[in-house]
Amino acid sequence: xxxxxxSGGGLVQPGGSLRLSCAASRIIFSIYTMGWYRQAPGxxxxxVAAITSGGxxxxxxxVKGRFTISRDNAKNTxxxxxxxxxxxxxxxxxxxADGPGWRNDNYWGQGTQVTVSS
Numbered sequence: 001x002x003x004x005x006x007s008g009g010g011l012v013q014p015g016g017s018l019r020l021s022c023a024a025s026r027i028i029f030s031i032y033t034m035g036w037y038r039q040a041p042g043x044x045x046x047x048v049a050a051i052t053s054g055g056x057x058x059x060x061x062x063v064k065g066r067f068t069i070s071r072d073n074a075k076n077t078x079x080x081x082x083x084x085x086x087x088x089x090x091x092x093x094x095x096x097a098d099g100p101g102w103r104n105d106n107y108w109g110q111g112t113q114v115t116v117s118s
Contacts, residue, residue, distance in 0.1 A: 002026045002107045004095045009112030012085055016116070020080040022095030022109055027076075033098040034071055034078040038091035038114075045094070049080060053100070062088075085116045 008020040020036065035050035049059045049069035057069055068081040078095065095109035 002097070004097060004107055004109035006093065006095050006109045006112040009093060009114045011115045011117065013118050014086060014116055016085050017081070017083045018085065018114060020082070020093055020095075020112060020114075022078045022080075024076045024078075024095075024097060027097060027099075027107070029076040029097075030073040031100055031103075033100075034069075035096040035098065036069060036078075036080045037094045037096055038089075039094070039111075040088075040091040043091075048093070051078065082114070085114075087116045090114060090116050 003025045004022055006020060006022045008018060012018055031053050033050055033052045036048045037045050038048050039045040047060060048063055049067055051057045051069045051071050059067060066084045071078045091114060092111040093114050094111045097107040099105040
């Protein structure tokens, strides 16, 4: 059974930083596009950032310049460094693994809560 386990969420004041981690198991991690999504109460889940197997990244406009996604294929882990956090970043953050087209598989973690509040 594929597992994606997120960690690093919590309560932080506006302007603060957090680093989320997502450890994957039972997948060939290096061939997957890894992404971070978030869902705030009453809103749809949205893509925050993604990193391809080749290391290309893309970000939601709302987090550009503040968040950085990275991956360590040796550790089967993807990270999301979040700086200058704002109250509107409050959400449950989910890790996603999207397989290449020939595999056609997709997996989600259980989510980790990030709350930005003074």
